[in-house]
Amino acid sequence: YLWDVAWTVRGYNSKTKDLVSLITDIEACERAFELTNSKDIENYIESLRSKIDAEVFSQIACYETNIEQLKSGEFSYNVRGKDIKIQCKYNSISGLNISKVAIPCLNSKSQIIQFLRESNLPGHFPYSAGIFPFKRTDEDPKRMFAGEGGPVRTNQRFHFLSKNDQAKRLSTAFDSVTLYGQDPDTRLDIFGKIGEAGVSIATLDDLDDLYRGFDLTSPKTSVSMTINGPAPIILAMFFNVAIKNKLDAPDFWNNEKRLEVMRQVRGTVQADILKEDQAQNTCIFSLDFSLKMMGDVQEYFCKYKIRNYYTVSISGYHIAEAGANPISQVAFTLANGFTYVEYYLSRGMKIDDFAENLSFFFSNGLDPEYAVIGSVARKIWAIALRDRYGANDKSQKLKYHIQTSGRSLHAQEINFNDIRTTLQAFLALSDNCNSLHTNAFDEAITTPTEDSVRRAMAIQLIINKEFGLNKTDNPLQGSYIFSELCKLVEEAILCEFERISAKGGVLGAMEVMYQRSKIQEESLFYEMQKDSGQFPIVGVNTYIAPNMNDQPENQVQLSRCSDQEKNDQIERLNIFHDKHKNAAEAALEQLRTVALSDGNIFEELLTTVNHCSLGQITKVLYGVGGSYRRNM
DSSP, X not given: OHXXXXXXXXXXXXHHHHHHHHHHHHHHXXXXXXXXXXXXXXXXXHHHHTTSOHHHHXXXXXXXXXXXXXXXXXXXXXXXXXXXXXXXXXXXXXXXXXXXXXXXXXXXXXXXXXXXHHTOXXXXXXXXXXXXXXXXXXXOOBOEEEOOBSHHHHHHHHHHHTTTOXXXXXXXXXXXXXXXXXXXXXSHHHHXXXXXXXXXXXXXXXXXXXXXXXXXXXXXXXXXXXXXXXXXXXXXXXXXHHHHHHSOGGGTTOHHHHHHHHHHOOEEXXXXXXXXXXXXXXXXXXXXXXXXXXHHHHHHHHHTTOOSEESEEEEOHHHHHTTOOHHHHHHHHHHHHHHHHHHHHHTTOOHHHXXXXXXXXXXXXXXXXXXXXXXXXXXXXXXXXXXXXXXXXXXXXXXXXXXXXXXXXXXXXXXXXXXXXHHHHHXXXXXXXXXXXXXXXXXXXXXXXXXXXXXXXHHHHHHHHTOXXXXXXXXSTTOHHHHHHHHHHXXXXXXXXXXXXXXXXXXXXXXXXXXXXXXXXXXXXXXXXXXXXXXXXXTTTBSOOTTGGGHHHHHOOOOOXXXXXXXXXXXXXXXXXXXXXXXXXXXXXXXXXHHHTTOOHHHHHXXXXXXXXXXXXXXXXXXXXXXXXXXX
């Protein structure tokens, strides 16, 4: 299928060249006809026109209408039967009237059709410049990551991060105990990890406290959860918290009312098990069983028309953090995305019933390729979804979140990290990412403090609100180097698709550890370049401060989870177990029965999590689906 995707995109590009050539010939003949009035030339023009679909000329006419609107200063378009009018110019302090969408200067129909097919205006196929005609002005794209200690402490951080914002965009980091599907415990290998570098969540009560004070069904609230192995369990808890906060006790188990609440909830759960095997290593169940549970979640969403919550965030971020270069990051991530598409189709789901619920997550570093990864990914996805899978317009639109590169943060000259993050954030915003997390400068050493997080938020706010160039939605589109990078990166990704396909597709390549090996080789190359000084990093291997060795201890406040917080989590778990001791065993047995009979596990989890903790549930599922073992 990856080979087919590559050749679908190449076929599209080849058709673009053919159309440009034909239209160039038509324009040349039209000019010759103006000069000679030759009947033969007129007939030849008609023969050339007959080789081109009428839709192509309609696209050119539509483009010319759009350009007229953009130049007029007011742009109108239709969304779900509603006319939207946008003021598409703004006044600078100097009094200049500047476009919110940069208008290309094209002098011929052949240039227009090349532009339309290679890039196009934002909001138009192949969506290279963005999936919406204009950026939102009613809310900022910031989605800040948080998680430390227990749920109450992280809840306070969420309220701090979203204070004064109408839109509450929360992104949740979980501790490694939760990521591996375990309950807090006094056992030494667990106790020390409780609440470190993420929030500790083991029960429905924990998750209720985590999002306390937020209306989870509000269209202004969106919650992202970075969890993979036990993702279906945590997602079931999350939906039950939303239901509990909306429905009174008599209605809590009313299925129609529960579904109505679930249809209102917005956000994303990461749940990308393929990249866990390839890069991040928090697989807990066998790969086949993990994929089955992912399919169960999506099947449930399709069956009950739950549209506003995304069932998977197909992630390149962790692939990049493990050492992959930007080409491998995007290629492996898109390949994983197409693998999920093929798997869901194999389970009988229809492309437009689930493709709208897919989202992506990339890292942005400082390499030149990062300037175009969003543009290239959107184009490849749109062409493949339309031309290979027959998907509708909405399914063709690749939605993605960007987090600035954690790997680029350094403990040496730690204050320089904000400079790197600022540049990475500008690349992400100028390439029209849908949401953005900017890392705090001190994350090279610790979970960020309130002060460092505030600085990190200020980075993207300054870019969005003060940096004049970014007030235009497509500031880099059309520049010579941007166009060159788009072509180079696209071809490199398609070549990687073919290499993966030759190894049996994504799953076949994983069996021989192809992705992991390539990531490790690229990581080693980067470290060697950094160590030798061939890859300059200011303050690390060049422009080094004389007091560099003393800096980390002098400057950084460490954020840690205290023993008291860890013990509190264990006590909360014990209280939950005691409260549900009469119902837990029967709930677990019912879950086991559903799993063994190949039923929909997620549907049953929506009941189970009301009585059982995370560790209790994973223990039962290990007995059915097996635990993860890496191929060697």
